[in-house]
Amino acid sequence: MCSSHQPPCPTPEGAGRHSAVVVTAHPEQGWSLLCDGTLVFDDTGELLPDGRVVDPHRVPGPPVVAV
Template sequence: MCQHTPRCPSADSPDREAAHVVAAYPQQGWSLLCNALVLFDDTGELLPDGQIIAPHRPLAAATA
């Protein structure tokens, strides 16, 4: 999906969340990144292959 330079990280790379947002739905709590990753406001992720990454926000932010 990524058409710009430099290319965004792939969905299976550790820095996958650094990809550009191509569609944002803040009222629904999610964004689609150009590497086909769905990123949720709670920091959970849905990879293009259907794999789920559990929310991983820092503990300090979760208790604040």
């Protein structure tokens, strides 16, 4: 699917799939489309081109302390 730039993006199944280029971004809706056809969401979840779902995989940050 990715052919508009060099080097081409890795496949959605590849280990480096997170380096694919954003083709369309809709931050107001919380998602972006990558050139390999993957939809990535602000919560770090993904929808792969073949319909598989990748659950959100956020790394917890430090606790928030109220001042």
